[in-house]
Amino acid sequence: MNTHKTIFDTTLRDGEQTPGVSLTNEQKLKIARQLDKLGVDVLEAGFPVSSDGERQNVRAIANEGLSLDVCGLARVLTKDLDACIDCNVDMIHTFVSTSDIQRIHTIKKSREEVVAMAVNAVEYIKDHGVKCMFSAMDATRTDLDYLIEVYKAVEGAGCDIINVPDTVGIMAPSSMYQLVKNINNEVNIPIDVHCHNDFGIAVANSLMAAEAGASQIQVTINGIGERAGNANLAEVVMCLHSIYGAKTNINTEYLLETAKMVENYTGIHMPANTPIVGDNAFAHESGIHTHGVLEKSDTFEPGIMTPEMVGHKRRIVIGKHAGKHAVKKSLEDMGIETTEEQLDEILIRIKDIANKGKRICDADLHAVASAVLGRNLGNETIILKEFSVMTGNLTTPTAVVRAKIGDEEAVASNFGVGPIDAALKAVELMIGGYTKVKVRDFSLEAITGGSDALAEVTISVEDEHGRVVSAQSASADIATASVDALITAINILLEKKKLWSME
């Protein structure tokens, strides 16, 4: 498939239909700008008739001066079409149910009435000088002859592009290929597809449609959307580029950044094993794999897709399945040299800890190495002297930290949305003059039950070059555990930075 495909992103429309998700206008604008930077061709900004707020937002995105085309969704009703026109969109995506099941039980119109409504809507859009996409909703459950009749009718009315939605995600990839091929043989305007992920094959179906001749694919960031969601943009695009050798306008180096933004704003978290943009997409723990990857990354990675291509980073994780090559490399990164015997002993101890179900952080590896080598490895640049945090229903969470940094005393206070946020921000402020780090990941788990449970905090921090270090701490007080883990991680990062600056 050595061709160019365009990408239609519906994160702000179908993506926002994810149950429980509602984005603010500001968040939608930021996502729209990010999608423009990513290189999306068309952005479905929303469904303007659905509320005044939605209309204002679609209008704001349409007037933002983005390079991409802004599209609004509309039923085949004049009020919906007018709402889109009023928003100044570049394209209107109008839809109507064509399957018997939806036609009979929802819109309650005859087949002839549906064709007439579709044609009227397309003519109305074209009369207003706007690009038009027409969707036969539930196309994949629509009688084929009738479906082609509808598509031919809207083509005759001047429609620019037709969409084939697999509205309830029931297609097998081979059936999707055949359906798009059949439509492509009958209709002369471009074809777009919109696949839902009810059986987890939305991406496969989108790719089969592309193989069969669809020139545009509808996707969302992180595959969010109705029920099990839509085809995932990162997966579709990377398959097209790396497996099929096709081209799109997507600047793939922004894929991770975009995924994180949408994850953050929607609160829909990606599992670590999410392809391409998940935390583990380029992480290796198993000894045999890590050994290979350290020699040549392609040994245990696809090679045709690298972390750099998608704005990600390769990570070597030390844990139960680690081997000595990985441990040696991680220790070397911390400036720690060992003999073969010491390395073997460190590995045994690491595996003992991991076998108890514990995650191994850089701080653990550092501590184990100190114990095995029988000396304190590295100085603690930051030594916490005092920490307090205030919170309450009438108090803005505020934290104060005081520490010895090298030979100097430093103190800082900061606010946050809660006590932990305030505490971490106070630490970041306190060390700001000394080094720049930001908290990259934070997780908190209760490791015993009850309100006096011991909480375990795992934190990773990142320096200005994207280098990451992790640490853990446990305490009955979550704010104390958080500050402790953060300072431990920063101390290790500072040790590593000294080493890197000598390289």
Ligand SMILES: CC(=O)SCCNC(=O)CCNC(=O)[C@H](O)C(C)(C)COP(=O)(O)OP(=O)(O)OC[C@H]1O[C@@H](n2cnc3c(N)ncnc32)[C@H](O)[C@@H]1OP(=O)(O)O
């Ligand atoms: C597959 C998809 O993702 S389609 C997009 C789905 N997205 C959304 O529904 C999100 C936004 N929706 C909304 O805000 C509301 O549903 C609105 C404003 C569109 C309509 O709200 P309401 O008027 O309260 O109607 P409600 O949502 O309960 O029912 C849908 C109505 O649209 C009609 N309808 C559905 N699709 C179409 C269509 N393509 N063309 C014409 N009418 C349609 C239904 O027949 C029903 O009409 P009725 O009230 O005359 O029986």
Ligand SMILES: CC(C)C(=O)C(=O)O
């Ligand atoms: C509006 C249409 C294309 C849709 O979202 C669907 O059918 O799933």
